[in-house]
Amino acid sequence: MTSIWIVRDYENCSGCRRCELACSFHHEGWMWPEASRVRVFMPFPGVEVPHLCAQCDDYPCVESCPVDALSVDADTTAVIVDRDACTSCGACYRACPGTVPFLHPADNKATICDLCGGDPECVKVCKEAGYNCLRLVHEGMSPNRKLFSRNPIEVAKDLAVKMFGEKGEEVI
Amino acid sequence: MPGGYAGKWLEVDLSKDKIEEVTYSDKILEQYFGGRGLAAKIAWDKVGDKWSEMDPLAPESPLMVYTGPMTAIYPGTRICVSGKSPVSMGTVGSTAATELANEMKSAGYDGVTFMGKADKPVYLLITDNSAELVDASHLWGLDGEKTLIKLNKEVTDELTKRKPNVGLWKDPGMIYIGPAGENLIRNAAVLAKICHAAGYGGYGSLMGSKNLKAVVAKGRGTLPVVDAPEATILLWKKTHEHLMARSAMRRQGTGYAGYAVGADTSSEPIRNWQEEWHDEKSFGGPMFETRFWVKKKWADFNCTTNCMKVSCIKTGPWKGDITDMPDYELQAYCGTNFGIFDPEANIHLSALADQLGHSGINGPNTAGFAVELHQRGILSDEDFGFKPKWGDVETFDKILRMMAYREGIGDVLAEGTYKAAFLIAKMKGKKPEELLKYAVHVKGIEVGAHGTRSDADYTHDISYAASVQGGDHTSVASDGYNDMSGAVFTDSAVFCNFTYYGVPQSLVFDFAKAITGFPMTLHGWRSVTGPRIVTLQKALLMMGGPGLKWEPIKDDDNPPRFYEPLPSGPYKGKTTDKAVVDQKLQAYFDTLGWDNRGIPTKETLKKLDLAFLEKSMAKLR
Numbered sequence: 001m002t003s004i005w006i007v008r009d010y011e012n013c014s015g016c017r018r019c020e021l022a023c024s025f026h027h028e029g030w031m032w033p034e035a036s037r038v039r040v041f042m043p044f045p046g047v048e049v050p051h052l053c054a055q056c057d058d059y060p061c062v063e064s065c066p067v068d069a070l071s072v073d074a075d076t077t078a079v080i081v082d083r084d085a086c087t088s089c090g091a092c093y094r095a096c097p098g099t100v101p102f103l104h105p106a107d108n109k110a111t112i113c114d115l116c117g118g119d120p121e122c123v124k125v126c127k128e129a130g131y132n133c134l135r136l137v138h139e140g141m142s143p144n145r146k147l148f149s150r151n152p153i154e155v156a157k158d159l160a161v162k163m164f165g166e167k168g169e170e171v172i
Numbered sequence: 173m174p175g176g177y178a179g180k181w182l183e184v185d186l187s188k189d190k191i192e193e194v195t196y197s198d199k200i201l202e203q204y205f206g207g208r209g210l211a212a213k214i215a216w217d218k219v220g221d222k223w224s225e226m227d228p229l230a231p232e233s234p235l236m237v238y239t240g241p242m243t244a245i246y247p248g249t250r251i252c253v254s255g256k257s258p259v260s261m262g263t264v265g266s267t268a269a270t271e272l273a274n275e276m277k278s279a280g281y282d283g284v285t286f287m288g289k290a291d292k293p294v295y296l297l298i299t300d301n302s303a304e305l306v307d308a309s310h311l312w313g314l315d316g317e318k319t320l321i322k323l324n325k326e327v328t329d330e331l332t333k334r335k336p337n338v339g340l341w342k343d344p345g346m347i348y349i350g351p352a353g354e355n356l357i358r359n360a361a362v363l364a365k366i367c368h369a370a371g372y373g374g375y376g377s378l379m380g381s382k383n384l385k386a387v388v389a390k391g392r393g394t395l396p397v398v399d400a401p402e403a404t405i406l407l408w409k410k411t412h413e414h415l416m417a418r419s420a421m422r423r424q425g426t427g428y429a430g431y432a433v434g435a436d437t438s439s440e441p442i443r444n445w446q447e448e449w450h451d452e453k454s455f456g457g458p459m460f461e462t463r464f465w466v467k468k469k470w471a472d473f474n475c476t477t478n479c480m481k482v483s484c485i486k487t488g489p490w491k492g493d494i495t496d497m498p499d500y501e502l503q504a505y506c507g508t509n510f511g512i513f514d515p516e517a518n519i520h521l522s523a524l525a526d527q528l529g530h531s532g533i534n535g536p537n538t539a540g541f542a543v544e545l546h547q548r549g550i551l552s553d554e555d556f557g558f559k560p561k562w563g564d565v566e567t568f569d570k571i572l573r574m575m576a577y578r579e580g581i582g583d584v585l586a587e588g589t590y591k592a593a594f595l596i597a598k599m600k601g602k603k604p605e606e607l608l609k610y611a612v613h614v615k616g617i618e619v620g621a622h623g624t625r626s627d628a629d630y631t632h633d634i635s636y637a638a639s640v641q642g643g644d645h646t647s648v649a650s651d652g653y654n655d656m657s658g659a660v661f662t663d664s665a666v667f668c669n670f671t672y673y674g675v676p677q678s679l680v681f682d683f684a685k686a687i688t689g690f691p692m693t694l695h696g697w698r699s700v701t702g703p704r705i706v707t708l709q710k711a712l713l714m715m716g717g718p719g720l721k722w723e724p725i726k727d728d729d730n731p732p733r734f735y736e737p738l739p740s741g742p743y744k745g746k747t748t749d750k751a752v753v754d755q756k757l758q759a760y761f762d763t764l765g766w767d768n769r770g771i772p773t774k775e776t777l778k779k780l781d782l783a784f785l786e787k788s789m790a791k792l793r
Contacts, residue, residue: 014478016471018412024394025405031245031395033473034278034342042271042343043324045365046467046482046494051340093339102339105392129416129476131469152340163466164484167492171321 001141003077004115006123008050008148010159012133015040015048019122019134023113026121034105037113038122038134041152044171047160049152050134052122053079053100053113056146061112064095069110077141078115086110098149174198175399176241176687177206178282182303184296186382187231187288191303194285202690203781206240206282208265208663209705211254212712214285215263219256221788223715228256229356229381231289237272237347237387238283240666241688244274244395245404246680247411248668249473251276251347253362253370255378259534259588259616261720262713264373264641265663269472270364271345272389273666279391290383295348297327298389308385315527316350316363317494319386323348327388341390348386349376350529352576356380358588359538359618361531365472367495367523371531372617372644374588399689407683414675415476421670422469425479425496428457430503430518438743439622439629441509443562444540445612445733448623449741452513460497460515470496477670483519490520498522498532501645504621505536510543511562521568528576533645537618538589539571542581544610550600555581590616609732613643615713615722620645624734626743633748634756637729638770640709651756651763657702664705703764704780707772710764711785714771714792724769724792728757767793 020036028035038052055077062070062079069085070092072078088108093101104111113120126134153172160168173179173195183192196210204210218234219226226233235255243249251273253266276283280301293308311319324343331341345364352360353376360376361369379385398404416422431453434440438449453459461468464483471478485493498506498518506525507518525532543560545551553559557580560567574582584595593607612619614636622631622645631648638649646669647659662672665684672680677694684692716722730748737747758768765776771792777785 011467012469014469014471014476015473016475016478017473018476021408021474028394030397030401032393033274033395034392035394039342041340043328044321045367046470088337090337090339099340103337105338108338129412163482164492164494165486167484167486167494170492171317171494 002138003055003141004118004136004138005055005145006052006115006120007135007137009133009135010049010155012131013040013048013050014131015042016129018125018129019050022121022125026116035111037111041156043153043156044160047156047163047172049155049159051098051100051152054098054145054148055079056097056149057141057143058146060095060097061092061101064091066091073114076115076118079112080114081110081112083109096149097146098151100149174201174241174688174690176245176396177201178277178280178396180280181282182284182298184284184286184303184305185288186286186290186294186305186384189305191305201241203701203704205664205701206243207238207252207267207666208254208660210664211236211238211252211265212263212705212708215255216708216712216784218285218287223256223712223788225718226256227718228258228261228378231382232287233378235286235375235378235382235384236283237286238666239273239277240664242665242667242684244277244474245398245408245687246665246667246671246683247408247415248475248477248671249273250666250668251370252663252666253347253375254373255375256717258358258374258377259590260373260642260713261717262615262640263709264617264644266362266370266373266375267663267666268347268362268364268370269368269668270347271473272347272364272387273345274395274473275345275389275391277391277395278393279389280393284387286382286384289381293383293385295323295384295386295388298387299331300392311385312354313351316348316529317366317527319348319350320346320366323386323388327390331390344388344390346386346388349379350527350576352529352535353377353380354529355576355578355586357530357535357575357586358591359531359534360529363526363529367526369526369531371533372641372646376529376531398687400686403686404683407679407686410679411671411675411683412476415671418477418674421674422478424457425481426500427460427481427497427503429500430507431456433500433504433622433629434508437628438626438738438741439631440504441540441612441621441623443511444509444544444610445623446544447740448625448738449743450508450513455503455507455513455515464515464519465497475668475671477668479670485516485519490516493520493523495519495523495526501621502532505533509536509540509621510568512565517565521565521572524569524572528572530572530576533620534588534618535572535575536568537612538585538592539568539575541589541592541611542571542585543567545596545607548610550602550607551581551596588616589613589618612731612733614639614731615642615727616720617642617644619643619731624730624748625738625746627746628743633753634760637753638757638760640706640713649760651759657698660702660705661697700780704782707764707766707776707780708782708785710766710770711772711789715788724771728770729753
């Protein structure tokens with residue numbers, strides 16, 4: 001089986017966070033970084049980590065939902081949230097190996113990247129700016145994808161060492 | 173409330189541990205906009221006729237940390253720090269790129285005015301529609317990098333503890349001071365993101381005088397609603413298209429200028445401005461880029477100019493030093509101005525200046541001044557405790573530290589170039605003029621790294637001489653007033669200069685109108701709003717402070733060095749033309765409706781709705 005997927009090349013992230021703005025324009029109608037389905041963490045300046053759903057092959061968030069509010073879109077493989085059914089219990093983000101989902105700042109409903117139905121806005125602005133940190137690929141499903149679902153602070157710790165060498169061990 | 177504003181400001185009385193929310197009328201906001209303009213007005217409102225007598229480092233001296241209506245929505249997030257400047261006695265709209273600005277607006281606040289002095293070190297923590305003072309005793313004394321690392325973790329942990337059931341909390345935005353600010357180094361900076369600074373004005377010492385270590389914000393709300401959302405989104409896309417087309421700026425930032433400004437335009441400070449030309453190819457941009465730039469496209473929130481590049485030294489004695497390119501100003505002031513043309517040494521000294529909390533322009537200007545005084549036989553080896561040498565990293569490493577901790581001669585240099593000249597003159601039994609001829613400052617503000625003598629750079633005759641922000645290279649004066657009004661605009665709307673230049677000005681003003689709903693035009697800004705802000709700043713500057721009053725005309729001038737002929741390079745022999753300065757100064761005063769001594773006239777004050785200044789200005793006329 002193949003599907004679309006957003007590749008993330010962390011080192012290419014400038015930290016401009018236009019992905020957050022493009023996402024919130026699309027989903028919220030206005031600039032709302034904290035409601036964006038992609039959130040760029042910056043636990044140390046220069047170490048920027050775009051954090052978004054990696055579409056795990058076994059979808060632990062979907063499995064964990066006690067009210068079946070989460071489902072997998074058959075076309076895109078994105079996780080779709082039934083906001084009316086969601087009870088804001090938080091089981092989904094606790095089940096996620098990278099704690100990617102979060103509860104929406106306005107209504108506390110589970111909030112997860114839906115790949116904009118197949119044509120993600122974050123990818124468009126990242127490509128337009130020439131960063132290509134976020135890129136859309138159409139590839140075979142792989143257990144490797146799940147490995148990208150990691151706590152962003154842990155990712156940042158690794159990136160810091162790659163960028164700063166030994167000093168990177170101290171900065172986050 | 174007009175669009176773009178969160179709609180409320182905080183007033184924090186540090187002496188009384190009291191925090192209030194305030195709002196300003198639509199009229200005040202239309203007249204002063206935000207950031208630099210609004211800060212000058214609120215500073216006047218807080219201090220008034222007592223301005224001349226008030227020590228800027230006294231508890232009653234206000235400190236402003238303001239966004240503007242365009243902040244975070246227009247590309248290039250920035251915060252404006254202002255108040256009565258400890259170096260110029262006027263106000264400076266000193267801005268730094270930091271996510272503090274967008275986090276503050278997302279939290280529901282446009283800015284904070286601090287009054288009083290905390291009885292122990294504190295930081296202000298702003299969260300959604302709430303703010304509190306937090307003990308910062310454990311952070312006092314820490315350098316910039318350690319302060320940021322600790323604060324980032326402790327605030328994120330605290331917010332997670334308070335509200336654990338929302339998923340992961342993201343890092344807050346912040347500004348902070350280092351040891352230089354804490355120890356009241358008069359020209360110290362307010363810092364952010366380890367290497368970004370609100371450098372001009374000396375607001376690091378103003379924060380230090382209030383025992384205020386940092387301002388931190390995390391908001392989960394939307395950015396403020398605007399007057400015309402659809403137009404704003406369209407203009408946002410258009411503006412980014414212009415920014416993304418600036419290919420050289422995006423690739424190099426200002427990191428290629430450390431070589432080019434010296435080699436091309438002969439306007440780079442070398443050994444305290446004794447020369448402005450060099451052809452040191454060792455200092456070329458690619459030498460920095462190839463060996464040290466570990467991230468080549470680094471931006472702040474909502475910016476695609478990405479002029480910043482992250483530098484890191486990975487081997488040798490300075491292993492672990494991290495800074496930006498350095499940008500041109502620090503390549504010059506922590507490099508060529510020390511007689512240093514080695515990228516690695518320059519990165520080390522820039523990182524050191526940042527972590528100590530110096531302004532990387534102003535503190536190093538004073539260090540260079542001190543070494544020239546030694547060269548001229550005015551200061552001795554004994555004064556330093558060692559033999560200072562141009563081009564020697566150890567020399568400047570030591571002086572920057574001695575200044576930040578006020579050790580030895582550093583205690584005197586900590587007063588900034590201008591005041592230090594008087595103190596050293598007294599120490600050595602000399603006339604101040606004998607030292608001031610080496611002091612490269614205007615109105616107490618050390619001059620940015622763009623000279624006027626070759627006339628080949630963007631800075632000319634009256635750029636600094638006429639400016640209400642003295643030596644500030646980001647906001648220079650020009651005859652006809654045009655450039656000046658640009659910086660007054662970006663510092664009051666509060667976004668980055670580097671997301672302004674390269675974008676058609678008509679587009680920027682359409683953007684301003686779409687956000688605020690004010691009838692904004694370039695003409696209106698240049699003829700009324702800009703002049704109002706600059707006239708207010710001029711009035712405050714000329715009112716001065718205790719022991720420091722600028723003399724009209726005499727002090728509206730370049731430093732003596734800028735009238736010496738350039739000693740080397742393709743522009744050898746050229747210098748700033750004093751007759752042109754005098755003539756353009758008068759034209760500048762005329763344009764703004766100031767009298768022939770540069771004091772705003774009664775009619776001008778009335779026309780600009782600044783009649784509240786008349787009493788103070790009448791005394792100066």
